[in-house]
Amino acid sequence: MSENPVIQDLVQPRSIVARLPKYAAGKPPVAVEGLESFKLSSNEIPFGPIDEVRQAVLAQDALNRYPDSLSTKLRTSLSEYLDVPAEDIVSGAGSLGALTQILTTFAGQNEDGIQDEVIYAWRSFEAYPILVQSAGALPVEIPVLSDGRHDLESMIAAVNENTSVILLCTPNNPTGPILTQAEVDDFIARVPRNVLIVLDEAYIEFVRDEHSVNGVNTYRKNPNVVLLRTFSKAHGLANLRVGYSVAHPEITENIRVVVTPFAVSSVAEDAAVASLANIDKVLERVESLVQERERVVAALRALGWVFPQTQANFIWLPLGENTQEFVQRAQARALSVRGFGSEGVRISIAEVEANDRFIELCKNSEDLKLG
Known part of the structure; x- marks a missing residue:
């Protein structure tokens, strides 16, 4: 045996792993x-x-038992809340886990060696390219418009015979704008029926625009549409990892084949059920954050800042090459914000004191504005 084994003699990951972008969680x-x-x-x-x-969490006393792999209690509660059949709902470990299940089912490399293509806006949720490529599919990124909105015309133009899935994020993370019902209806009508369209509505509870797409109604009318939602944001259950997808039976019966068993714990399921049972309290807190969002937006507009119209619980500042400088100035003020390379900064709406400090930071950072 050689004393200097070459690299080929070592265990190697799939070649795609080295090319995957790294998911960067928000720093404390x-x-x-x-x-x-x-x-x-x-x-x-x-x-x-x-x-x-x-x-509900404290009442858990069967942690030695596996959870219900079908999340029956949660699906029943969601069925009543959304007015959809329980069999149309598939639970997952957050919307990220639910999306992983969808892509594993409908996107990858086929037996003929040809890769399916997955189209999505960019910049959008940073996990998209990781999940798409991990599934073996080819990512097709369509740059967002200057106002942070999806370029739907370019997305349609990118559709070809290899397109299997299209991801629509509304409100878009990290830029904030929604997709309207009219433009989504037009989009769906122009996309082949054999292409799966995923409506990622992780921030839907924060939307107040009356023209916003209604994901539930849209899925009802279109057999190739999947609705994706989570309890991580508005419900405040990010640590418990519970989300779900909603689609017609011909879609869900295939997703269930690849579902990760026991992905949603009994603790997470009971917490989500309790949250739905007290949805008025949840939405009251959401409304307080929406009011804070509007206050912060108005303050920044008054200071002359230009940024996309947000309907989520965050604001996007397109700072370009000044992005990292803004991140550092925020850190100096004990604020952690999410910088994206040399593109911009996403700032979550938080406590009133935190929002006030962010507004003051923007007031003192006018030199970083572009244009």
Whole structure:
């Protein structure tokens, strides 16, 4: 045996692994003496769980048992809440887990060696290219428009015989704009029926635009549409990892073949059920964040900042080459924000004091504005 084994003799991952972009989770804030630290980098809501959720979690006493792999209680509750058949719902470990299941089912490399193509806007949710390529499919990224919206015309133009899935993120993460019902209806009508269209509505509870697409109604009318949602954002259950997809039976029966068994724990399921049972309390807290969002937006507009219209629980500042400088200035003020290379910064709406400090940061950072 050679004393200097060549690299080929070592265990190697799939070649795609080296080419995958790295998911960068929001960093915690840096401690600054004299200032309370705030995390505005992960789009979490600043509230802990409502009391009913806490009680449901504390009531768990069968942690030695596997959870119901079908999440029957959750699917039943969602069926009543959304007014959709329970069999149309598939649970997953957050919307990320639910999307992984969808892509594993409908996108990859076929037996003839040809890769399926998955179209999505960019910049959008940064996990998209990771999940698409991990599934063996080819990512097709369509740059967003200057206002942070999806370029739907270019997305349609990119559709070909290899297109298997299209991802539509509304509101778009990290830029914030929604897709309207009219433009989504037009889009669906122009896409082949054998292409799966995923409506990623992770931030739907924060939307107040009356023209926004209604994901539930859209899935009802279109057998090739899948609705994707999560309990991580508005419900404040990010740590428990519970999300779901909604689609017609001919879609869900195939997704269930590849579902990760026991992905949603009993703790997460009962917490989600309790949250749905007390949805008025959840939405009351969401409304307080929406009001804070509008206050922050108005303050920044008054300062002359130009950024996309957001309907989510975050704001996107397209700072270009000044992105990292803004991130550093935020850190110096005990605020963690999410910088994206040399493109821009996403700032989550958080506690009032944190939002006030962010507004003050923008007031003192007018030199970083572009244009």
